[in-house]
Amino acid sequence: MTRKLISTGSPFEKVAGYSRAVADGDWCWVSGTTGYDYAAMAMPESVEDQTRNAMETIKKALGDAGFAIEDVVRATYYVTDAAMMDVVFPIVGSYFAEVRPAASMIVCGLVKPEMKVEIEVTAKKRG
Numbered sequence: 115m116t117r118k119l120i121s122t123g124s125p126f127e128k129v130a131g132y133s134r135a136v137a138d139g140d141w142c143w144v145s146g147t148t149g150y151d152y153a154a155m156a157m158p159e160s161v162e163d164q165t166r167n168a169m170e171t172i173k174k175a176l177g178d179a180g181f182a183i184e185d186v187v188r189a190t191y192y193v194t195d196a197a198m199m200d201v202v203f204p205i206v207g208s209y210f211a212e213v214r215p216a217a218s219m220i221v222c223g224l225v226k227p228e229m230k231v232e233i234e235v236t237a238k239k240r241g
Contacts, residue, residue: 137179159176192232
């Protein structure tokens with residue numbers, strides 16, 4: 115399999131020189147994904163909506179690369195406030211309930227103040 119670059123069409127991908135995801139063989143790496151709503155072209159205010167949007171963007175990127183959410187083996191969650199874990203965990207848990215990837219949560223600042231959550235995943239096709 116050749117290397118495949120996945121894009122959401124965001125102009126930021128070109129400016130920053132990155133892909134939403136890169137698939138190579140049995141592996142796929144999905145870049146840090148914020149909760150931007152590409153249909154509305156806006157960032158929702160709530161961390162719940164941002165988390166759902168991030169997961170849906172990740173799910174679509176995986177699908178475009180020929181992978182599924184069930185292939186995720188590693189997830190990293192970045193939040194701007196530790197108190198958000200009580201909101202973020204049940205949402206990501208609904209996507210990863212049976213998958214249960216290795217995961218970390220990091221409390222940090224994100225690129226723009228309206229961003230509250232960013233999620234990145236690594237997937238490996240099951241044999």
